[in-house]
Amino acid sequence: MSEELKTGPAPGATVPQLLPRLLPLLALTLVWQLVAMQLHSRSLPTPWAVLEVLWQSLQEGELLFHLGRTLQRVAISFCLAMLLGVALGILMGRYRRLDQALDSLLILGLNIPALVTTILCYIWFGLGEGAAILAVVLNKVPMVAINLREGARAVDPQLMEVAQVYRLPAGQRFFKVYLPQLYPYLFSSARNGLALIWKIVLVVELLGRSDGVGFQIGSFFHFFDIRSILAYSLAFAAVVFLLEALLLRPLENHLNRWRL
Amino acid sequence: MNRLQVHIASKRFGQAAPTLQDLRLQAQPGELLALVGPSGAGKTSLLKIISGLDPDYQGQVQLGTNCRISMVFQEPRLMPWLTVAENLHLVAPGLAPAQLQQALDRVGLGDCARRFARQLSGGMQRRVALLRAFLTQPGLLLLDEPFASLDRPTAELLRQQLLDLWQEHKPTVLLVTHSLTEALALADRVLFLGTHPARVVLDHAVQGTRPRALDSQAVQAMAQALLQAHPDLLRGQAQTEPAPPP
Numbered sequence: 387m388s389e390e391l392k393t394g395p396a397p398g399a400t401v402p403q404l405l406p407r408l409l410p411l412l413a414l415t416l417v418w419q420l421v422a423m424q425l426h427s428r429s430l431p432t433p434w435a436v437l438e439v440l441w442q443s444l445q446e447g448e449l450l451f452h453l454g455r456t457l458q459r460v461a462i463s464f465c466l467a468m469l470l471g472v473a474l475g476i477l478m479g480r481y482r483r484l485d486q487a488l489d490s491l492l493i494l495g496l497n498i499p500a501l502v503t504t505i506l507c508y509i510w511f512g513l514g515e516g517a518a519i520l521a522v523v524l525n526k527v528p529m530v531a532i533n534l535r536e537g538a539r540a541v542d543p544q545l546m547e548v549a550q551v552y553r554l555p556a557g558q559r560f561f562k563v564y565l566p567q568l569y570p571y572l573f574s575s576a577r578n579g580l581a582l583i584w585k586i587v588l589v590v591e592l593l594g595r596s597d598g599v600g601f602q603i604g605s606f607f608h609f610f611d612i613r614s615i616l617a618y619s620l621a622f623a624a625v626v627f628l629l630e631a632l633l634l635r636p637l638e639n640h641l642n643r644w645r646l
Numbered sequence: 647m648n649r650l651q652v653h654i655a656s657k658r659f660g661q662a663a664p665t666l667q668d669l670r671l672q673a674q675p676g677e678l679l680a681l682v683g684p685s686g687a688g689k690t691s692l693l694k695i696i697s698g699l700d701p702d703y704q705g706q707v708q709l710g711t712n713c714r715i716s717m718v719f720q721e722p723r724l725m726p727w728l729t730v731a732e733n734l735h736l737v738a739p740g741l742a743p744a745q746l747q748q749a750l751d752r753v754g755l756g757d758c759a760r761r762f763a764r765q766l767s768g769g770m771q772r773r774v775a776l777l778r779a780f781l782t783q784p785g786l787l788l789l790d791e792p793f794a795s796l797d798r799p800t801a802e803l804l805r806q807q808l809l810d811l812w813q814e815h816k817p818t819v820l821l822v823t824h825s826l827t828e829a830l831a832l833a834d835r836v837l838f839l840g841t842h843p844a845r846v847v848l849d850h851a852v853q854g855t856r857p858r859a860l861d862s863q864a865v866q867a868m869a870q871a872l873l874q875a876h877p878d879l880l881r882g883q884a885q886t887e888p889a890p891p892p
Contacts, residue, residue: 545723551697644728
C-alpha cells in the first residue's frame with residue numbers, strides 16, 4: 387500500500403485504490419457546500435450552482451474555446467521553456483565557464499516577478515501572442531536550467547566511460563546513456579514547471595490577451611461573477627488532474643520501471 | 647594483425663611524480679596476458695590509457711588497424727535503465743535477437759534477457775558485463791580486476807566462461823589482477839608491475855596446459871617457485887630480472 391502511495395495508482399487502478407486520493411476532494415466539496423449554505427452570500431455560491439454554470443458554458447462552447455486557447459499557450463511555452471532550459475542546464479552543468487558566466491543572470495531570472503517580465507514583454511514587443519509566450523518562457527527557463535544543471539553535475543562518469551570505450555555513436559550516447567540519468571530532474575522540472583506555467587499564462591492573458599481562461603476570469607471579476615470564476619477554475623483543475631493522471635504519471639512510471 | 651604495442655614514457659597526475667614511467671609491453675594477437683601488481687601500482691591507469699579513455703600521457707599505444715577495444719571494468723557498469731538484452735544491444739546493435747538469446751544461454755543467463763540490472767545478483771551482472779565485452783567481437787579485450795569481490799565459486803565460474811569465450815573469439819586479452827594465482831591459472835604470459843613509478847619488472851611465460859584450476863597443485867607450485875625466485879615481486883621493489891627490450 388505504501389508503494390502505491392509513492393508511485394500513484396497504476397493505469398488499472400480500482401475504486402478502493404483511488405478512494406484515499408478522492409476522499410480529501412470530496413471532503414473539501416462538502417465543507418464548501420456547508421459553508422455556502424450557511425453564508426447564503428453571492429461571494430460564495432454552492433458547488434451545485436457552480437456546476438450549473440460550468441455545464442451551461444460547456445454547452446455554449448465558450449468555456450472550451452477559452453480553455454483551448456489557454457492550453458495552447460501552456461503547451462507551446464511549456465515545450466519551448468523545457469527545451470531551452472534543458473539545453474542550458476546541461477551545458478551549464480558541463481562547462482564551468484558558461485556556468486560562471488550565466489549563473490548571476492539565472493538567479494536574476496529566477497527572482498524577477500512574473501508580473502514584471504510580462505509587462506515589460508508587452509511594452510517592448512507589443513500586445514501580441516509572441517510577447518505573451520516569450521514572457522512565460524522567460525519566467526520558466528531559469529528554473530528548468532537550475533534543476534537540470536544539478537542533474538548534469540550528478541551524471542555518473544563511470545557509465546559515460548562505458549559509452550566511450552564501446553564507441554557508441556553520439557545519438558546513442560546521449561539518449562541511452564546520458565539522458566536517462568537526467569529523467570528524475572526532467573520530471574521534477576516538468577511537474578513544477580507545468581504548475582508554474584499555468585499560473586503565469588493566466589496572468590499574461592489577464593494583462594494583454596482577449597481570449598483564454600485568464601482573460602475570462604478578468605472579465606468575470608469586473609462583473610463580480612463569482613460563479614463563473616469558480617466554474618472556470620473547476621474546469622481548469624479537471625484538466626490539471628487529467629494531465630497528471632493520463633500523461634505525467636504513466637510516463638514517469640514507465641521510465642522509472644527499472645527502479646522497482 | 648592485432649598486435650598490441652605499448653610504450654608509455656610517462657604518465658603523471660598533476661604535478662605529482664609519474665605514476666607510470668618507461669613502461670613497455672607487447673602482446674601477440676590472441677594472446678592472454680595478465681598484468682599483476684600491488685594495488686595502487688597504476689594498473690587501472692594503464693588500462694585507461696590503452697583503452698583511449700585517458701589521452702593525457704606521453705608515449706605510444708599501437709593497435710592493429712580497425713582494432714575494436716572492449717573493456718570489463720571493476721564494476722559491472724550496466725545501464726540500470728536498460729534490460730539485459732538492451733544493454734547488450736546497445737554495444738552490438740547488429741545482433742539478431744536469436745543470436746543474443748544464444749549468447750545469453752551460453753553463459754547461463756537465458757531467462758534474464760528482459761530483466762533489469764537491479765534484478766540480477768552481482769555475479770550475474772558481471773557475467774552480462776563479460777558477455778557485453780565479447781559481443782562486440784573485440785580485437786583487444788581489457789579486463790580490470792573483473793573477478794574481484796566475488797565469492798569463490800562465482801569467480802571460478804566466470805573465469806571458466808572467460809576462457810571459453812576467449813578460446814572461441816580469440817581476442818588479445820589484457821587481464822589486470824592483483825592475484826598471482828589467478829594470473830598463473832589464466833594467462834599465457836604474466837607481466838609483473840613494480841610501483842613508484844610502475845613499469846614491467848618481470849615478464850614470465852606460463853608453462854602448462856589449460857584448464858589450470860586456481861587452487862591446483864600446478865598453479866600453487868608455480869606461484870611458490872616464482873615468489874621464491876623473486877621474493878619482492880608483489881611488493882613492487884623487485885628488479886631481479888630486467889624488463890626485456892621491446
